[in-house]
Amino acid sequence: MSKSFSAIGQAAQGEEIDREAFTPGIEPQATWCPGCGDFSVLKALKGAMPEVGRTPDETLLVTGIGCSGKLNSYFESYGMHSIHGRSLPIARAAKLANPGLEVIAAGGDGDGYGIGGNHFMHTARENHDMTYIVFNNEIFGLTKGQTSPTSPKGHESKTQPHGSAKDPIRPLSLALTSGASYIARTAAVNPRQATEILTEAIEHDGFAHVDFLTQCPTWNKDAKQYVPYTDVQDSEEFDFDVHDRQEAAEMMHETEDKLYEGEVLTGRFYIDEERRSYGEEKRSTGEMSEEPLAERYFDAEADWERSYDLLDAHK
Amino acid sequence: MTGEELIWRIAGGSGDGIDSTSQNFTKALMRTGLDVFTHRHYPSRIRGGHTYVEVRAADHAVKSRGDGYDFLLALGDSFARNPQDGEAYYGNEEVKPLTENLDELREGGVIVYDEGLLDTDEVEDFDERVEENDWHVYPLDLRSLAREHGREIMRNTAGVAATAALIDMDTEIFEELMADTMSGEMLETNVEVLEEAHAEVSEMEFTHDLEVPTGSHNEEQVLLNGSHSVAYGAIDEGCRFIAGYPMTPWTDVFTIMTQHLPSIGGISEQVEDEIAAASLAIGASHAGVKAMSGSSGGGFALMSEPLGLAEMTETPLVLVEAMRAGPSTGMPTKPEQGDLEHILYTSQGDSNRVVFAPGTVAEAYEQSREAFRVAYEYQIPVVIVIDQKLSGELASVPASHFDREPNPDLGSVLSEEEIAEAPHHASGTFNRFRHDPEDGVSPRSIPGQKDGRFLATGNEHTPQGHIEESPDNRVAQVDRRTRKLESIRSDLDDKEHSNQTYYGPEDAEHGILVWGSQQGSVEEAVDRLNEQGESVKMLGVSDLMPYPKEDVTAFLESVDECLVVEMNITAQFRGLTQKELGRFGEKMSSLLKYNGNPFEPAEVVEGFDIQVNGGDEPPTAQTRIEPAAGD
Numbered sequence: 001m002s003k004s005f006s007a008i009g010q011a012a013q014g015e016e017i018d019r020e021a022f023t024p025g026i027e028p029q030a031t032w033c034p035g036c037g038d039f040s041v042l043k044a045l046k047g048a049m050p051e052v053g054r055t056p057d058e059t060l061l062v063t064g065i066g067c068s069g070k071l072n073s074y075f076e077s078y079g080m081h082s083i084h085g086r087s088l089p090i091a092r093a094a095k096l097a098n099p100g101l102e103v104i105a106a107g108g109d110g111d112g113y114g115i116g117g118n119h120f121m122h123t124a125r126e127n128h129d130m131t132y133i134v135f136n137n138e139i140f141g142l143t144k145g146q147t148s149p150t151s152p153k154g155h156e157s158k159t160q161p162h163g164s165a166k167d168p169i170r171p172l173s174l175a176l177t178s179g180a181s182y183i184a185r186t187a188a189v190n191p192r193q194a195t196e197i198l199t200e201a202i203e204h205d206g207f208a209h210v211d212f213l214t215q216c217p218t219w220n221k222d223a224k225q226y227v228p229y230t231d232v233q234d235s236e237e238f239d240f241d242v243h244d245r246q247e248a249a250e251m252m253h254e255t256e257d258k259l260y261e262g263e264v265l266t267g268r269f270y271i272d273e274e275r276r277s278y279g280e281e282k283r284s285t286g287e288m289s290e291e292p293l294a295e296r297y298f299d300a301e302a303d304w305e306r307s308y309d310l311l312d313a314h315k
Numbered sequence: 316m317t318g319e320e321l322i323w324r325i326a327g328g329s330g331d332g333i334d335s336t337s338q339n340f341t342k343a344l345m346r347t348g349l350d351v352f353t354h355r356h357y358p359s360r361i362r363g364g365h366t367y368v369e370v371r372a373a374d375h376a377v378k379s380r381g382d383g384y385d386f387l388l389a390l391g392d393s394f395a396r397n398p399q400d401g402e403a404y405y406g407n408e409e410v411k412p413l414t415e416n417l418d419e420l421r422e423g424g425v426i427v428y429d430e431g432l433l434d435t436d437e438v439e440d441f442d443e444r445v446e447e448n449d450w451h452v453y454p455l456d457l458r459s460l461a462r463e464h465g466r467e468i469m470r471n472t473a474g475v476a477a478t479a480a481l482i483d484m485d486t487e488i489f490e491e492l493m494a495d496t497m498s499g500e501m502l503e504t505n506v507e508v509l510e511e512a513h514a515e516v517s518e519m520e521f522t523h524d525l526e527v528p529t530g531s532h533n534e535e536q537v538l539l540n541g542s543h544s545v546a547y548g549a550i551d552e553g554c555r556f557i558a559g560y561p562m563t564p565w566t567d568v569f570t571i572m573t574q575h576l577p578s579i580g581g582i583s584e585q586v587e588d589e590i591a592a593a594s595l596a597i598g599a600s601h602a603g604v605k606a607m608s609g610s611s612g613g614g615f616a617l618m619s620e621p622l623g624l625a626e627m628t629e630t631p632l633v634l635v636e637a638m639r640a641g642p643s644t645g646m647p648t649k650p651e652q653g654d655l656e657h658i659l660y661t662s663q664g665d666s667n668r669v670v671f672a673p674g675t676v677a678e679a680y681e682q683s684r685e686a687f688r689v690a691y692e693y694q695i696p697v698v699i700v701i702d703q704k705l706s707g708e709l710a711s712v713p714a715s716h717f718d719r720e721p722n723p724d725l726g727s728v729l730s731e732e733e734i735a736e737a738p739h740h741a742s743g744t745f746n747r748f749r750h751d752p753e754d755g756v757s758p759r760s761i762p763g764q765k766d767g768r769f770l771a772t773g774n775e776h777t778p779q780g781h782i783e784e785s786p787d788n789r790v791a792q793v794d795r796r797t798r799k800l801e802s803i804r805s806d807l808d809d810k811e812h813s814n815q816t817y818y819g820p821e822d823a824e825h826g827i828l829v830w831g832s833q834q835g836s837v838e839e840a841v842d843r844l845n846e847q848g849e850s851v852k853m854l855g856v857s858d859l860m861p862y863p864k865e866d867v868t869a870f871l872e873s874v875d876e877c878l879v880v881e882m883n884i885t886a887q888f889r890g891l892t893q894k895e896l897g898r899f900g901e902k903m904s905s906l907l908k909y910n911g912n913p914f915e916p917a918e919v920v921e922g923f924d925i926q927v928n929g930g931d932e933p934p935t936a937q938t939r940i941e942p943a944a945g946d
């Protein structure tokens with residue numbers, strides 16, 4: 001079988017990319033409810049891609065399980081709709097295997113902060129060059145409205161009939177202490193900011209975490225996502241340096257407290273442009289080759305070492 | 316006994332360097348032209364605790380540890396020592412290398428012990444036993460010898476030198492081996508200890524008649540274990556990505572791969588858990604790289620969901636399951652074959668996978684290559700099953716066995732030109748999961764390739780990869796995925812060389828069925844039984860799924876009765892055979908062992924004797940007979 005492989009990252013050069021290229025030609029099987037906040041993420045993402053300049057063929061979208069995981073059905077690209085909570089390890093490896101791909105992972109708050117919490121922590125720690133969008137609707141949508149790790153304390157649901165005794169998780173702070181190098185929060189109600197933030201996140205060279213506040217009109221009628229919010233970058237009231245870890249930490253703390261008091265703060269909370277991505281670290285120590293591994297399989301001239309060369313030590 | 320084979324056992328505390336010393340000794344024997352095989356026994360402790368390694372060398376093929384041994388080098392006590400002052404800080408097992416090891420020492424055997432550390436007065440009835448068994452005892456102050464010419468830790472070297480002198484081997488070969496791994500002062504002092512100890516012992520008067528056998532290979536040999544074989548098979552087949560999380564004994568494959576991959580353009584990732592590990596392998600494979608992961612029982616349990624994802628998304632995936640005794644964390648350093656059903660049936664739904672269980676160190680290489688070939692050609696997960704025994708035992712294998720061409724071919728992947736011509740949906744989407752391929756394999760594209768976009772989803776999906784639950788689509792997709800197993804079976808059947816191993820006279824009356832790491836012991840048992848006038852042959856089954864129905868049916872039809880040998884209590888492989896073939900229940904009985912030690916050939920011989928000549932007493936207290944159904 002003769003094989004050729006497009007030099008990844010080259011295909012888009014000079015080409016105008018239309019957001020419509022990211023709309024599948026096939027109607028997705030109806031999954032999202034009318035009015036669902038997930039449509040806003042889709043819209044913002046489709047808006048960001050032409051800004052970034054990537055084609056659907058160069059993009060890999062990996063999702064977990066949940067309503068949020070259905071993003072793949074509405075978004076045209078290479079995709080993997082995987083298993084609950086595991087989008088990050090899959091996405092991570094794809095990026096290491098082929099650094100030329102634009103890798104985006106997405107999932108819900110249950111998916112990302114609950115079952116996948118361990119992977120979230122470690123992917124941020126390693127600072128993989130990829131974007132992670134968490135659809136934070138403070139509820140388990142797909143399984144019909146159970147309390148999620150971001151539901152407020154006291155939240156009542158069929159699985160927490162006495163009201164949740166747990167404080168919600170603090171995703172921004174968690175991302176920061178774990179090592180993410182770009183951390184932002186945006187919300188469905190402001191498509192302009194959402195598109196800008198996703199564009200920045202995708203362009204960022206390192207692990208970009210975007211906590212995307214979405215509404216679930218079906219199961220979470222009290223979501224604050226309907227509440228008008230403040231963009232911390234636009235407001236006079238908040239003055240902090242997004243490149244300063246300490247200031248960012250304090251700002252996130254305030255943001256996470258305020259959310260449950262009914263005041264929604266969004267914007268960029270931490271940006272570290274200095275920290276090298278994991279792939280770069282591995283390449284710089286020689287642990288990983290400069291040449292994208294995936295492309296080697298399509299290179300007829302590539303040298304393939306065989307075990308025979310390793311046998312000397314066994315003689 | 317002299318001349319034919321030598322079984323040498325080195326015993327001491329774990330952390331004493333028993334492993335590396337025995338490896339060097341084994342290599343030295345191999346370099347003299349002998350076939351070698353090792354057996355490792357070690358406790359689940361980091362330091363301290365009794366450990367030994369047995370090295371068997373002969374002028375003919377050696378396939379198991381054998382029964383008993385001829386030469387004991389009791390190196391030290393089993394105290395966990397404080398590395399600073401050399402004083403024991405826990406444990407009270409001072410004479411263990413002597414007490415623990417004497418039962419299996421053969422008549423006429425040799426004992427060398429370090430009288431600097433051990434005292435035979437503390438061993439019960441030592442002198443009587445020595446006399447009874449005609450053992451030849453050489454107390455040597457290895458500790459002082461090592462201290463005098465180098466450092467105390469070089470007791471190992473002194474012990475090896477003493478062994479060499481006692482069995483009439485030159486030191487030259489050991490010096491060469493040392494020079495391969497050490498240099499400078501370290502090398503010089505070790506060589507000095509070696510030579511001094513050799514000279515000193517050579518002057519002693521020997522009472523035994525043990526000597527090193529002579530052998531000559533007609534081709535170059537290499538010394539390696541099952542983990543090396545699996546890793547090298549993977550490398551030769553183009554695998555360049557591994558992700559894992561440590562768990563004994565899988566860690567060996569993982570570390571060997573990690574040691575080599577970066578220098579040959581590959582990637583190794585130690586990750587947060589086994590779910591992540593298998594998921595990474597899926598991500599890399601989806602992105603167009605040959606990838607693997609693996610674990611041992613508990614970690615493999617965590618991989619069950621990613622395994623299902625690989626099946627559903629038809630992402631090629633190779634996993635290694637290096638079994639140890641379970642359930643739960645069980646016995647981390649002891650072999651058992653108890654995970655078979657777990658491996659065959661884990662994951663939800665009607666799921667398909669391929670399972671290979673190599674029987675020997677050499678086979679592990681070929682079957683590892685096959686695992687990658689099948690996984691990438693048929694887009695299916697393949698599990699390579701080994702166990703604690705096969706993963707760690709060292710055996711000599713002709714070097715030519717490994718001299719194969721590398722195969723980086725990704726299997727059923729389309730080129731961009733082929734994608735352009737391949738069927739697409741009216742919307743322009745590539746038909747990744749077409750219903751129609753007869754062999755079940757619908758070729759894939761790789762992210763980044765032009766116009767090959769598709770969605771790989773763990774949900775049931777249309778040919779384009781979109782989620783779809785309609786009955787017709789469901790049936791078409793399930794049928795197609797299931798067809799792959801039939802195609803794989805006929806592919807494997809058509810091959811010139813079967814993965815199954817036949818051993819013994821073709822027209823034998825009786826059969827023994829075995830799978831995985833116990834094959835070597837059974838082959839030796841078959842030889843002995845036939846020498847004793849019995850008529851026995853063996854079939855070592857390596858393809859566990861899809862099951863080699865034709866091969867096993869023909870074998871079972873050709874014998875009167877059959878003993879099935881495996882290391883678990885529930886006779887899992889016999890159960891699988893009965894389920895797959897739907898008959899032969901009355902022909903098969905089981906010989907089972909689950910005490911943490913592999914079968915020795917003598918146990919198989921005895922088990923066979925009971926099956927054929929009657930009786931239901933287990934051959935030894937440590938094994939168990941499960942009679943044929945309907946008996």
Ligand SMILES: Cc1ncc(C[n+]2csc(CCOP(=O)(O)OP(=O)(O)O)c2C)c(N)n1
Binds near residue numbers: 142
């Ligand atoms: C291993 C596993 N456990 C549980 C489930 C069931 N499940 C599917 S989605 C989901 C929660 C989804 O909630 P969230 O991640 O917040 O996403 P949303 O649906 O709100 O977008 C659960 C528990 C599953 N599919 N897999």
Ligand code: SF4
Binds near residue numbers: 033036038217219
């Ligand atoms: S259940 Fe909630 S999250 Fe799911 S699609 Fe409906 S509105 Fe959206």
